[in-house]
Amino acid sequence: MPHVIEPATSGRAKCRGCARSIASGTLRFGERLPNPFGDGEMTLWFHPVCAAYKRPEPLLEALGETPEAVSDREQLERIAQRGLTQLRLPRIDGAEQSPGRMAKCRHCKIPIEKGAWRIRLVFYEEGMFTPGGFVHLTCRNDYFETPDVIDQVLHFSSELSDDDRADLRRASDS
Numbered sequence: 001m002p003h004v005i006e007p008a009t010s011g012r013a014k015c016r017g018c019a020r021s022i023a024s025g026t027l028r029f030g031e032r033l034p035n036p037f038g039d040g041e042m043t044l045w046f047h048p049v050c051a052a053y054k055r056p057e058p059l060l061e062a063l064g065e066t067p068e069a070v071s072d073r074e075q076l077e078r079i080a081q082r083g084l085t086q087l088r089l090p091r092i093d094g095a096e097q098s099p100g101r102m103a104k105c106r107h108c109k110i111p112i113e114k115g116a117w118r119i120r121l122v123f124y125e126e127g128m129f130t131p132g133g134f135v136h137l138t139c140r141n142d143y144f145e146t147p148d149v150i151d152q153v154l155h156f157s158s159e160l161s162d163d164d165r166a167d168l169r170r171a172s173d174s
Contacts, residue, residue: 017050
């Protein structure tokens with residue numbers, strides 16, 4: 001069951017990483033897994049950069065087996081290698097402002113204040129991403145073991161406005 005990197009044949013598939021459509025003709029990564037519902041296999045489709053962030057090991061396997069030119073191959077390999085060395089980075093699923101005080105930070109266990117920026121976490125289990133809690137923006141260095149996560153956080157925060165993105169970037173710099 002080799003994984004595949006190929007141009008999308010239609011615009012119907014959605015990326016498992018960011019939930020946005022994969023445009024027809026653009027490059028996509030397919031992670032092949034055994035079908036849990038019957039015989040054969042299933043393919044989970046990702047934008048290549050989403051796969052580099054969230055499924056680094058299978059993407060690197062596919063890049064190693066793909067002889068054809070892949071645009072931004074070096075960048076994809078760099079992102080994926082980083083995800084293999086910092087094992088918590090593939091859990092990042094974007095950021096949001098906390099709507100209340102119910103959630104506790106997975107790192108410090110302190111409730112996240114209403115209106116404070118928090119990083120959403122997901123865990124990959126059996127071909128699906130399941131919600132895994134939140135981390136204070138200020139706890140990111142200790143939890144992810146690197147301060148450099150803002151580009152990945154913003155990549156998976158497509159619902160944020162430009163003003164919110166700027167505010168999040170300012171908050172991460174302080």
